[in-house]
Amino acid sequence: MTTARDLAIVALDVAADQPVEQGDLSLVLAGAEVCDLIEAHALVLDGDRILPSVQVPTGDRLLDEAASALVRQDPYESVEDWLWRRGRGLSSAYVDDLHRIGLTTRPRGRRIALRTGRTTLVDSAARREAAERWTAGEPVLATLAAAAGIGDEPADGAEDLAGDAVTTVLAAVGDAVMELEAVRQRKAIENAAFDNVWRGY
Structure with missing residues (x-):
């Protein structure tokens, strides 16, 4: 299983008790895909630029889709730009x-959003493997999950074990999630101001 898929499974496992913002999770999943593609040698980072390597099937449909979506001409794409584009x-x-x-499993005939908690994981080897990584506190998975609002940042940080490229990705993910939260807060303030004007305050 990939880090991105394990992260999606962990998010679903905790969604009933701890709702996850889909926008945050989407950005974090896009970051997890970059980490997975680094591990699969499908790309390298030059600073914060994503340089694709020869495309080799990973065996995971969404990860192969991500590899196909990489920008393959100079000046290439920054990790930040990738997060916003791929994360949508x-x-x-x-x-x-x-x-x-x-x-x-989920109710027939409906497309259920993640945060409703109505999509239910079945008992499977994939779920157990994701749970094992989560319980073990695997640093990259834990750091990505924390960025999505799931659990706490690893006490030791992922930087010591992740390598420079993955550390760059994790930092970009954290920045993107904070930027998205700032956008939400601005919209909330604007909406509150509009409501006050509408009420005559």
């Missing part, structure tokens, strides 16, 4: 894919 709607894509391969 990515949490729903992972939920749908988990259902497609039989790892979840």
Whole structure:
């Protein structure tokens, strides 16, 4: 299993008790895909630029899709730009894919959003493997999950074990999630101000 898929499984496992913002999770999943593609030698980072390598099938449909979506001409794409482009709607894509391969169940005839908690994981080897990584506190998975609002940052940090490229990705993910939260807060303030004007305050 990939880090991205394990992260989606962990998010679904905790969603009933700890709702996850889909926008945050989508950004984090896009970052997890970069980490997986680094490990698969499908790309390297030059600073914060993603340089694709020869495309080799990974055996994971969404990860292969991610590899195919990499920008393959100079000046290439920054990790930040990738997170925003690839991340659009990515949490729903992972939920749908988990259902497609039989790892979840949900009510017939409905497309259920992640945060409703109505998509249910079935007992499977994939779920157990993701749970083992989560319980063991695997640093990259734990850091990505924390960025999505799941659990706490690893006490030792992932930097010591991840390598420079993955550390760059983790930092970009953290920045993107904070930027998204800032956008949410601005919108909330603007909406509150509009409501006050509408009420005559």
